[in-house]
Amino acid sequence: MPSEIRQELIDSSARPDDYYLQPLSLLWRINHVIPYLIGGTTFFIGSIYYLPNIANYEIGAILFNIGSAGFLYADINEWWKNNRVGCMFDKHYRASYESQVACNMESQETMLGKYQRMENGLNYAFSAFGSFLYVVGSIFEIPELNTSIEGTIIYLVGSLVIFISQSWKIYRAGCTDAIDPNEKSFQFNNIFTQRISFFVDVNAGLGGFCYFVGSIFFLPSIADSLQGAIWFIFGGFFFSLSGLFLAYRYFGTDEYPH
Numbered sequence: 071m072p073s074e075i076r077q078e079l080i081d082s083s084a085r086p087d088d089y090y091l092q093p094l095s096l097l098w099r100i101n102h103v104i105p106y107l108i109g110g111t112t113f114f115i116g117s118i119y120y121l122p123n124i125a126n127y128e129i130g131a132i133l134f135n136i137g138s139a140g141f142l143y144a145d146i147n148e149w150w151k152n153n154r155v156g157c158m159f160d161k162h163y164r165a166s167y168e169s170q171v172a173c174n175m176e177s178q179e180t181m182l183g184k185y186q187r188m189e190n191g192l193n194y195a196f197s198a199f200g201s202f203l204y205v206v207g208s209i210f211e212i213p214e215l216n217t218s219i220e221g222t223i224i225y226l227v228g229s230l231v232i233f234i235s236q237s238w239k240i241y242r243a244g245c246t247d248a249i250d251p252n253e254k255s256f257q258f259n260n261i262f263t264q265r266i267s268f269f270v271d272v273n274a275g276l277g278g279f280c281y282f283v284g285s286i287f288f289l290p291s292i293a294d295s296l297q298g299a300i301w302f303i304f305g306g307f308f309f310s311l312s313g314l315f316l317a318y319r320y321f322g323t324d325e326y327p328h
Contacts, residue, residue, distance in 0.1 A: 089163070090152065090163040090167045091152050094151070094320070094326055096326075096327075098147075098151065102151075102320075103144075103316050103317050105139075105140035105141070105144040106140065106144040106312075106313045107140075107316075107317065108137065108140040109138065109139075109141035109144065109309065110137070110309035110312060111137075111306075111310050111313075112133040112134070112136045112137035113133070113137040113138075113277075113281075113302075113306040113309050114303065114307055114309070115306070116131075116133030116134045116137060117284075117299060117302035117303045117305065118130075118299075118303060119133070120288075120295065120298065120302055121300075121303075122296050125295075127211070127213050128212075130211075131208060131211040132212075134204070134207075134208040134211060135208040137204075137208075138205040138207070138208045141204060142198065142202055142205050145197050145198035145200075145201045146198050148194060149191070149194040149198055153191055153194040156171065156172065156187040156190060157187070157188045157190065157191020157192060157195070158188075172186070172187055175187060190242075193238050193239055193242065196231060196238070197232065197236070197239075199231055200229070200231035200278065201228070203225070203228030203231060204225065204228045206224050207221045207223075207224035207225040207228055208221070209221070211225075219290060222285050222288045222289060223289075225281060225285045226282060226285035226286065226289075228281075229280075229281035229285060229305075230278070230282050232274065232275070232278030232281075233275050233282060235275075235278075236271050236275030237275055240272060243267070243271070266315055266323065267319065269311075269315040270312050270316045271312075273308045273309070273312035273315060274308070274312040276305075277305045277306070277307075277308035277309035278305070279305075280304045280305030280308060281301070281302060281305040284297075284298045284300075284305060285298070286298075287301065
Protein backbone atom coordinates (compact mmCIF):
# COMPACT_ATOMS: atom_id res chain seq x y z
CA MET A 71 0.00 0.00 0.00
CA PRO A 72 1.44 3.41 -0.94
CA SER A 73 2.64 5.54 1.99
CA GLU A 74 0.26 8.43 1.20
CA ILE A 75 -2.75 6.10 1.35
CA ARG A 76 -1.45 4.54 4.54
CA GLN A 77 -1.16 8.01 6.12
CA GLU A 78 -4.65 8.90 4.92
CA LEU A 79 -5.96 5.81 6.69
CA ILE A 80 -4.29 6.89 9.92
CA ASP A 81 -5.63 10.43 9.61
CA SER A 82 -9.19 9.42 8.82
CA SER A 83 -9.42 6.18 10.85
CA ALA A 84 -10.85 4.54 7.73
CA ARG A 85 -10.61 0.82 7.08
CA PRO A 86 -8.04 -0.37 4.49
CA ASP A 87 -10.79 -2.38 2.78
CA ASP A 88 -12.58 0.88 1.98
CA TYR A 89 -9.91 1.82 -0.54
CA TYR A 90 -10.08 1.24 -4.27
CA LEU A 91 -8.27 -0.53 -5.93
CA GLN A 92 -8.10 -3.63 -3.76
CA PRO A 93 -4.80 -5.51 -4.25
CA LEU A 94 -4.91 -8.83 -6.07
CA SER A 95 -3.46 -11.22 -3.54
CA LEU A 96 -1.71 -14.44 -4.51
CA LEU A 97 -4.70 -16.47 -3.31
CA TRP A 98 -7.13 -14.33 -5.29
CA ARG A 99 -5.06 -14.60 -8.47
CA ILE A 100 -4.89 -18.39 -8.14
CA ASN A 101 -8.63 -18.49 -7.45
CA HIS A 102 -9.26 -16.45 -10.59
CA VAL A 103 -6.88 -17.97 -13.11
CA ILE A 104 -7.47 -21.69 -12.37
CA PRO A 105 -11.22 -21.64 -13.19
CA TYR A 106 -10.44 -19.54 -16.28
CA LEU A 107 -7.84 -22.07 -17.46
CA ILE A 108 -10.22 -24.94 -16.73
CA GLY A 109 -12.84 -23.18 -18.84
CA GLY A 110 -10.50 -22.78 -21.80
CA THR A 111 -9.04 -26.28 -21.74
CA THR A 112 -12.37 -28.08 -21.24
CA PHE A 113 -13.92 -26.07 -24.08
CA PHE A 114 -10.99 -27.04 -26.32
CA ILE A 115 -11.19 -30.74 -25.43
CA GLY A 116 -14.99 -30.76 -25.45
CA SER A 117 -15.03 -29.30 -28.96
CA ILE A 118 -13.02 -32.25 -30.25
CA TYR A 119 -15.89 -34.54 -29.22
CA TYR A 120 -18.14 -32.71 -31.68
CA LEU A 121 -16.10 -33.84 -34.68
CA PRO A 122 -18.21 -36.21 -36.83
CA ASN A 123 -15.67 -39.05 -36.67
CA ILE A 124 -15.74 -38.92 -32.86
CA ALA A 125 -19.23 -37.54 -32.17
CA ASN A 126 -19.60 -38.13 -28.45
CA TYR A 127 -21.93 -35.29 -27.57
CA GLU A 128 -22.49 -36.54 -24.03
CA ILE A 129 -18.81 -36.15 -23.08
CA GLY A 130 -18.64 -32.88 -25.02
CA ALA A 131 -21.64 -31.49 -23.14
CA ILE A 132 -20.18 -32.52 -19.77
CA LEU A 133 -16.90 -30.77 -20.58
CA PHE A 134 -18.77 -27.66 -21.77
CA ASN A 135 -20.77 -27.62 -18.52
CA ILE A 136 -17.55 -27.75 -16.49
CA GLY A 137 -15.88 -25.11 -18.65
CA SER A 138 -18.78 -22.68 -18.69
CA ALA A 139 -19.08 -22.94 -14.90
CA GLY A 140 -15.37 -22.12 -14.64
CA PHE A 141 -15.76 -19.10 -16.92
CA LEU A 142 -18.79 -17.82 -15.01
CA TYR A 143 -17.05 -18.20 -11.64
CA ALA A 144 -13.94 -16.38 -12.91
CA ASP A 145 -16.00 -13.56 -14.46
CA ILE A 146 -18.14 -12.98 -11.38
CA ASN A 147 -15.04 -13.10 -9.18
CA GLU A 148 -13.32 -10.51 -11.38
CA TRP A 149 -16.38 -8.26 -11.49
CA TRP A 150 -16.91 -8.38 -7.73
CA LYS A 151 -13.27 -7.76 -6.78
CA ASN A 152 -12.78 -4.30 -8.29
CA ASN A 153 -14.81 -3.87 -11.44
CA ARG A 154 -18.23 -3.41 -9.83
CA VAL A 155 -16.91 -0.22 -8.18
CA GLY A 156 -18.49 2.82 -9.79
CA CYS A 157 -21.42 0.69 -10.95
CA MET A 158 -23.17 -0.95 -7.98
CA PHE A 159 -22.65 -2.50 -4.53
CA ASP A 160 -19.77 -0.11 -3.88
CA LYS A 161 -20.79 2.03 -0.89
CA HIS A 162 -17.55 1.40 1.01
CA TYR A 163 -15.41 2.27 -2.01
CA ARG A 164 -17.31 5.29 -3.34
CA ALA A 165 -15.24 8.06 -1.72
CA SER A 166 -11.95 6.45 -2.75
CA TYR A 167 -13.22 5.79 -6.27
CA GLU A 168 -14.33 9.39 -6.68
CA SER A 169 -10.90 10.71 -5.62
CA GLN A 170 -8.80 8.20 -7.59
CA VAL A 171 -10.78 7.55 -10.77
CA ALA A 172 -13.84 9.74 -11.14
CA CYS A 173 -11.90 12.99 -10.63
CA ASN A 174 -11.42 13.12 -14.43
CA MET A 175 -15.06 12.34 -15.20
CA GLU A 176 -18.11 14.52 -15.65
CA SER A 177 -20.18 15.35 -12.59
CA GLN A 178 -22.07 12.37 -11.22
CA GLU A 179 -25.19 14.54 -11.31
CA THR A 180 -25.20 14.31 -15.12
CA MET A 181 -26.23 11.33 -17.24
CA LEU A 182 -22.81 11.25 -18.89
CA GLY A 183 -21.10 11.27 -15.51
CA LYS A 184 -23.28 8.40 -14.28
CA TYR A 185 -22.50 6.39 -17.42
CA GLN A 186 -18.76 7.06 -17.17
CA ARG A 187 -18.77 5.65 -13.64
CA MET A 188 -20.88 2.64 -14.60
CA GLU A 189 -19.17 1.77 -17.89
CA ASN A 190 -16.42 -0.46 -16.51
CA GLY A 191 -18.83 -2.39 -14.27
CA LEU A 192 -21.32 -2.81 -17.11
CA ASN A 193 -18.57 -4.07 -19.42
CA TYR A 194 -17.43 -6.77 -16.99
CA ALA A 195 -21.01 -7.66 -16.07
CA PHE A 196 -21.69 -8.16 -19.79
CA SER A 197 -18.80 -10.65 -19.91
CA ALA A 198 -20.30 -12.53 -16.97
CA PHE A 199 -23.69 -12.55 -18.73
CA GLY A 200 -22.06 -14.20 -21.75
CA SER A 201 -20.60 -16.89 -19.50
CA PHE A 202 -24.00 -17.35 -17.85
CA LEU A 203 -25.51 -17.99 -21.29
CA TYR A 204 -22.77 -20.58 -21.85
CA VAL A 205 -23.84 -22.33 -18.63
CA VAL A 206 -27.47 -22.40 -19.74
CA GLY A 207 -26.54 -23.46 -23.28
CA SER A 208 -24.31 -26.25 -21.97
CA ILE A 209 -27.16 -27.64 -19.89
CA PHE A 210 -29.45 -27.61 -22.93
CA GLU A 211 -26.76 -29.46 -24.91
CA ILE A 212 -27.03 -32.54 -22.66
CA PRO A 213 -28.31 -35.20 -25.12
CA GLU A 214 -30.82 -36.72 -22.70
CA LEU A 215 -32.74 -33.43 -22.58
CA ASN A 216 -33.26 -33.42 -26.36
CA THR A 217 -32.87 -29.62 -26.45
CA SER A 218 -29.71 -29.29 -28.51
CA ILE A 219 -31.26 -26.79 -30.95
CA GLU A 220 -32.18 -24.46 -28.09
CA GLY A 221 -28.70 -25.00 -26.62
CA THR A 222 -27.06 -24.08 -29.91
CA ILE A 223 -29.08 -20.86 -30.16
CA ILE A 224 -28.17 -19.90 -26.60
CA TYR A 225 -24.51 -20.67 -27.34
CA LEU A 226 -24.69 -18.50 -30.43
CA VAL A 227 -26.06 -15.55 -28.43
CA GLY A 228 -23.62 -16.10 -25.55
CA SER A 229 -20.67 -16.18 -27.94
CA LEU A 230 -21.80 -12.93 -29.55
CA VAL A 231 -22.12 -11.32 -26.11
CA ILE A 232 -18.57 -12.39 -25.21
CA PHE A 233 -17.18 -11.14 -28.52
CA ILE A 234 -18.87 -7.75 -28.09
CA SER A 235 -17.79 -7.51 -24.45
CA GLN A 236 -14.14 -8.24 -25.23
CA SER A 237 -14.19 -5.81 -28.17
CA TRP A 238 -15.63 -3.20 -25.81
CA LYS A 239 -12.75 -3.78 -23.36
CA ILE A 240 -10.18 -3.37 -26.14
CA TYR A 241 -11.87 -0.20 -27.38
CA ARG A 242 -11.93 1.23 -23.86
CA ALA A 243 -8.25 0.42 -23.46
CA GLY A 244 -7.60 2.41 -26.62
CA CYS A 245 -9.40 5.40 -25.09
CA THR A 246 -7.24 5.34 -21.95
CA ASP A 247 -4.29 7.72 -22.27
CA ALA A 248 -1.66 7.08 -19.59
CA ILE A 249 -0.15 10.55 -20.11
CA ASP A 250 -3.32 12.64 -20.36
CA PRO A 251 -6.27 11.18 -18.40
CA ASN A 252 -8.57 13.83 -19.88
CA GLU A 253 -7.90 12.58 -23.42
CA LYS A 254 -10.65 10.07 -24.20
CA SER A 255 -10.38 9.70 -27.98
CA PHE A 256 -9.43 6.28 -29.31
CA GLN A 257 -5.70 5.92 -29.95
CA PHE A 258 -4.52 2.56 -31.28
CA ASN A 259 -1.16 2.85 -29.51
CA ASN A 260 -2.92 3.10 -26.13
CA ILE A 261 -4.01 -0.54 -26.47
CA PHE A 262 -0.41 -1.74 -26.17
CA THR A 263 0.45 0.14 -22.98
CA GLN A 264 -0.63 -3.05 -21.20
CA ARG A 265 0.29 -5.65 -23.78
CA ILE A 266 -0.47 -8.75 -21.70
CA SER A 267 -3.98 -7.54 -20.87
CA PHE A 268 -4.53 -6.90 -24.58
CA PHE A 269 -3.62 -10.50 -25.44
CA VAL A 270 -5.91 -11.79 -22.68
CA ASP A 271 -8.83 -9.80 -24.09
CA VAL A 272 -8.18 -10.29 -27.80
CA ASN A 273 -7.88 -14.07 -27.48
CA ALA A 274 -11.05 -14.25 -25.38
CA GLY A 275 -12.80 -12.18 -28.06
CA LEU A 276 -11.52 -14.48 -30.82
CA GLY A 277 -12.75 -17.46 -28.80
CA GLY A 278 -16.23 -15.97 -28.60
CA PHE A 279 -16.18 -15.16 -32.31
CA CYS A 280 -15.19 -18.73 -33.25
CA TYR A 281 -17.94 -20.26 -31.11
CA PHE A 282 -20.42 -17.80 -32.63
CA VAL A 283 -19.54 -18.93 -36.16
CA GLY A 284 -19.35 -22.59 -35.11
CA SER A 285 -22.81 -22.42 -33.54
CA ILE A 286 -24.23 -21.20 -36.86
CA PHE A 287 -22.93 -24.37 -38.56
CA PHE A 288 -24.72 -26.50 -35.94
CA LEU A 289 -28.09 -24.90 -36.68
CA PRO A 290 -30.51 -27.35 -38.38
CA SER A 291 -30.80 -25.15 -41.47
CA ILE A 292 -27.06 -25.63 -42.14
CA ALA A 293 -26.17 -28.80 -40.21
CA ASP A 294 -22.46 -28.92 -41.07
CA SER A 295 -21.05 -30.48 -37.90
CA LEU A 296 -17.52 -30.78 -39.31
CA GLN A 297 -17.24 -27.05 -39.99
CA GLY A 298 -18.92 -26.29 -36.68
CA ALA A 299 -16.56 -28.51 -34.70
CA ILE A 300 -13.49 -27.02 -36.41
CA TRP A 301 -14.60 -23.51 -35.47
CA PHE A 302 -15.30 -24.76 -31.92
CA ILE A 303 -11.80 -26.22 -31.64
CA PHE A 304 -10.26 -22.93 -32.75
CA GLY A 305 -12.47 -21.14 -30.22
CA GLY A 306 -11.33 -23.44 -27.42
CA PHE A 307 -7.72 -22.86 -28.46
CA PHE A 308 -8.13 -19.07 -28.24
CA PHE A 309 -9.90 -19.32 -24.86
CA SER A 310 -7.04 -21.49 -23.58
CA LEU A 311 -4.47 -19.05 -24.95
CA SER A 312 -6.28 -16.20 -23.19
CA GLY A 313 -6.01 -18.13 -19.91
CA LEU A 314 -2.29 -18.73 -20.43
CA PHE A 315 -1.71 -15.01 -21.02
CA LEU A 316 -3.70 -14.27 -17.86
CA ALA A 317 -1.51 -16.69 -15.90
CA TYR A 318 1.60 -15.03 -17.34
CA ARG A 319 0.25 -11.62 -16.38
CA TYR A 320 -0.37 -12.75 -12.80
CA PHE A 321 2.76 -14.85 -12.20
CA GLY A 322 5.28 -14.16 -14.98
CA THR A 323 5.59 -10.39 -14.72
CA ASP A 324 6.58 -7.98 -11.97
CA GLU A 325 3.12 -6.38 -11.96
CA TYR A 326 2.17 -8.32 -8.82
CA PRO A 327 4.27 -9.46 -5.83
CA HIS A 328 4.88 -13.21 -5.79
